[in-house]
Amino acid sequence: MSLASFIAALTPLLEPRSLVTDAERIAPWLTDWRGRWTGTSAVMLEPGDTAEVARIVAAAEEHGVALVPQGGNSSMVGGATPPADGSAVLLSLRRMNRLRDIAPGHAVAEAGVILHHLHEAAEGVGARFPLDLGARGSATVGGLASTNAGGVQVLRFGTMRAQVLGVEAVLSGGLVHDGLGGLKKDNRGPSIDQLLIGAEGTLGIITALRLRLVPGRVHRAVAWLGLSTPGAALDLLRRVERATDRIEAFELIPASSLAHVLRHIPGTRAPLAAAHPWNVLIEAVSPEGEQPPAALLEELLGKAGVADAVIAQSLDQNEQLWRLRHSISEAERSEGPAAQHDISLPVDRVPGFLVDDARAVEQRFPGTAASGYGHLGDGNVHFHVRAPQGAARDWADSAEGKAVSAFVHDLVTAAGGSISAEHGIGQMKRDELTRIAPPARLQALRAIKRAMDPHGIFNPGKLVD
Amino acid sequence: MSLASFIAALTPLLEPRSLVTDAERIAPWLTDWRGRWTGTSAVMLEPGDTAEVARIVAAAEEHGVALVPQGGNSSMVGGATPPADGSAVLLSLRRMNRLRDIAPGHAVAEAGVILHHLHEAAEGVGARFPLDLGARGSATVGGLASTNAGGVQVLRFGTMRAQVLGVEAVLSGGLVHDGLGGLKKDNRGPSIDQLLIGAEGTLGIITALRLRLVPGRVHRAVAWLGLSTPGAALDLLRRVERATDRIEAFELIPASSLAHVLRHIPGTRAPLAAAHPWNVLIEAVSPEGEQPPAALLEELLGKAGVADAVIAQSLDQNEQLWRLRHSISEAERSEGPAAQHDISLPVDRVPGFLVDDARAVEQRFPGTAASGYGHLGDGNVHFHVRAPQGAARDWADSAEGKAVSAFVHDLVTAAGGSISAEHGIGQMKRDELTRIAPPARLQALRAIKRAMDPHGIFNPGKLVD
Incomplete structure (x- = not known):
């Protein structure tokens, strides 16, 4: 070079x-x-x-x-x-942050369009872009597509992959792949657009996207409820899924995570009078003119015989309940160093993992505390293992921290899960992917990388060699 | 060898x-x-x-x-x-035709499971598999996935790609890729499962699929209406799409195609007293307990001011209207040899193509008659060019027939469309793909082919070299 x-x-x-x-x-x-x-x-x-x-x-x-x-x-x-x-x-x-086109059903956005701006533009045409996450003020649609980002509405609308109707990208040779035409059917071989989603910029440079928008102007309601086990939460999820397609979030939170939030985050308070081993946050939406979402939640929870629950009665109360959920990560950092894992499992395996596998981690590494919270409906758990008392701040990067993560990843693999649910592989998990990934996947990822990037110029050192 | x-x-x-x-x-x-x-x-x-x-x-x-x-x-x-x-x-x-698993939300089917059998099995668990097409009695799910098949319900549910939750396939080296785990989030690089969909067996052998099922037991109603232009049909489609998400088919049929059906297919009769330049068939569905689909259609067509329409009042009448649509291909064969094209266009471009581009074909090849019908909602048109009087049976394969097809493909490409909407490339369209495909797509398809099939053993001579 x-x-x-x-x-x-x-x-x-x-x-x-x-x-x-x-x-x-x-x-x-x-x-x-x-x-x-x-x-x-x-x-x-x-x-x-x-x-x-x-x-x-x-x-x-x-x-x-x-x-x-x-x-x-x-x-x-x-x-x-x-x-x-x-x-x-x-x-x-x-700098490539133009919205080339927007209409109620779709937007054509350059890669640099910031998620928050897309949300606003979609609202402006009476629609919404159904993907949201904490970094909305800085994350760009190009990055969201390159990492197949998830977020809090995946339960109903799927990950970024499901929002992408077409990709424009620059491939090897400087050739421009233009998939923005908006064809609903196109069977000229496998989809190049799909291949670029989740490729982390290692196969080409995404420059623009055609994205789907869904009808906007929905009413939202949030419920918070207490349960005794994650199995009970899964039963409730299955019941709710059978009854309606208006649920956009179903989040599971252990008592310890809630306690950390209440301890460390100013202005928070417990949503229920009693403490429960597990908590669930459910968000329902309804379009104008249909049953209001709070009434829908009340009906669903009543039928399911949930004993202790509160349903927010205002936008402000919705926000307060969501704040409890969104503050967990920050609150847990205040509890001390931890190894954090963004994992996914088949949904049915989540309750067992949160109880049995968490206990297995604590037994294998005495002094640690393992717990998970997150998007139960997607099988996506943020699984944190807190360091033993007195550990250094960078414990997660220490030999023990790394051994913990490897142990967690092995448990995830044994349960049929993924060591990266939302965040991708990047440089952080590259060695773990190489260590754990099935041979067929690794062979295919490497072969595709060499094929699409013969000169090795696209985001070196990320994902796979 | x-x-x-x-x-x-x-x-x-x-x-x-x-x-x-x-x-x-x-x-x-x-x-x-x-x-x-x-x-x-x-x-x-x-x-x-x-x-x-x-x-x-x-x-x-x-x-x-x-x-x-x-x-x-x-x-x-x-x-x-x-x-x-x-x-x-x-x-x-x-022979690999086992259903390994089935539940209301998903089925795990081996590649050889026949579509019709999957429909029956889904019904057996109170669900349905939302993809249907004429070859349901012989087409297998492995073939449907390998070709990303479409069919008559794509408008609401998407093509086969949208139904596939995971793929099991044998890749180069005899390595088995197992994507059947049912993870809803998995960001370990680009999706190998997605890459195999639409690859026509040229990158590996699909052996099983995890497929989504949707809630079953819906009521259906079919309306047939007459319109003066395809533009009026597009306006109606847009209106209907804004009003409801219960429409599963929106088919556009020119007067000539209906006339051929009435002439050649025994037992058919005109659904409306008056003849119209264009016809539309709309199918609506509703789950138990919601507004019946016939009432929904009546309301939609009333609001849209459609002057001449009939809504089927029984399953039998539904079938009769669908039979008119499904018989077009057979009826047109009775009219004489034709070059048939399975093309797609951005939906907004369909009306112009059916009028202006059809006329351009007839002017360029005197004596031919060009017309299109099909899934307007998907931008998918079956575009037939009938041979001049007296042409040989295999006219489509003659020099003139091939020139017609090349001319049609050029028009499609100029309009931002695809030369294969549903059927794939196979050996029939391989040379045309090579002639017309943008350099970026061709380069990527060839590079991926070489990467995934280094020994050149997977379905040679199909799709790309």
Whole structure:
């Protein structure tokens, strides 16, 4: 590779502002938002349109310089942080933030459109984009698609994959794949669009997306209820799923997580008078003119014989209940260092995992405390193992922390689950994927990587070799 | 390659009945059902389970013998017919026809399960499998997934891709990819399952599928109405889509197609007293306890100001209206030879294509008659160009017929459409795909093919080189 010849070749091909050399402007993007990885990038490419991305990819291949695509830099697994050795350059898609088209049923958004802006634009046409998550103010649709992001509405609407109607991307050779046409049926071989979703920028650079919008203007209601076991929560989920398709979230929270929130997060209070071993938050929605969602929840919980529950009576109360759920991660950090795992399981296996496998972890690593919470309806659990008293802040990265994570991943694998439910593989889980993934999957991922990226320039060091 | 050594090596590895040598038993599967292609296969492999398929794939790579996977042999594009030169052998998945699991929300079906049997089994658990098409009595789920089949309910439920929750397949090396676990979230890189859908057996052999089932027991009603232009039909579609999500079919039929059905198909009669330039068939469904679908249709058509319409009042009348639609293909064959095209377009472009582009074809090829009918809601048109008077039966394969098809494909491409909406590429459209496909798509398809099939044994001569 020759970085100097790459930059020299690119300079006349790009608008001046597409090539950022000011180290101060680059610096904030070299470290992931949790501060776990820091990389190096001599320049930052910030193209303004797809044609510039195509020129960048062609030049990168010619000069052997790797590209690290980046959207909002909100990866949880170091997926958008360049390597430290200076062998790659950042390719920011943030300037490509136009909404090329929007209508009640779809939007065509460039990769750099921020999720929150898409939500607002969808509302503006009386629709909504049915995917939401905490990083909505910085995460971009390109990053969301590249990582097949999930979030809190997956139960009803699916992950990002289900929202993507078409992909525009720059592939090897600087060739532009244009899947934005909005064809509902197209059987010219396997879907290139689908292949790019969840590929973490390792197969090409997503530059724009055609996304589905769903009818907007729904009323929402949130219920919080106490239960004695996660099995009871699963029974309730099955009952509710049979009765209605208006449930958008079904979150399971153990007593310990709620206690941590109440202890550490100012202004929170217990939603129920009694404490329960497990809690469930359910959100229901209804369009105008149908049964109000609070009444629907009341009916569902009554029929299911739930003994202790509260249903929010205002938007403000909805928010307060959601705040309890959204504060868990922060509250648990205040309890001390922990190894956190973003895992998924077949839904039926979740209750057993949260009880039996959690106990197995604690027995194998005395002094730890293992617990899980999250999207029960998706089988997606945030499984935290808290360090023994007195552990160092970076315990998760210590030999014991790593042994804990490997043990958890083995349990997940034995239960037929995935070591990455939402966050992807990035650089954080790459070695674990290599260690655990079935041979067929690993062989296919590697073969596809080599095929789509013959010069090895797309997001090196992420996902697979 | 050495076919003899391949068979010798396989014989001790398979159950005796998994290796068919009786030429009479093989013969029916060597010709596609429309009789357009005939191939050769010295033996027919008919494995009983996934382990046998894995042994077959490993041996095939070792001995350089290609495999042509086949389900119900109902391909419209020669996708399951072996080459004539004897260089490949048929791999029938028909014996693998077990339903490994079925519950109201999903079924795990082996590749050889016939669509009609799946429908029945789903009904047996109070659910339904929301994909249906004419070949339901022979098409297998493995073939449906390998071709991403469509059908008449795509408007509401999507193509086969949307029904597949997971894929089990044998990949290069005889490695088994097991995606049947039913994980709702799994972000370990791009989806291998999705990659195999629509790949036409060229990247691996699908052996089983986890499929979604939707709640069963719905009431259905069918309306037939007359309109003056396809643009009016599109306006009606948009209105109906905004008003309800209970529409499962929206079919557009020109006066000429209806006239051919009434002329050639015994027992049919015109549904409306007056003749209209265009006709629309709409099917609505409602679950028990909601507004009956006939009332829903009446309300929708009343609000839309449709002047001339009939709503079926019984299952029998539903069937009669559907029969008019399903008989078009047969009726048009009775009118004489034609070049048929399975194309898709952005939905908004369909009306213009059916009028302006049809006229362009007729002007370019004097004596021909061009018309389209089909799934307007999906942008999927069956576009037929009837030969001039006196043309030979195989006119579609003549120089003029091929020129017509190339001209149609160019018009489709110019309109942002696809030369294969439902049927796939197979051997029939391979050269056209190579001629027309954008460079990025062709490069990606070829690179993936080489990566996933390094020994070139999976369904050679189909889709891409």
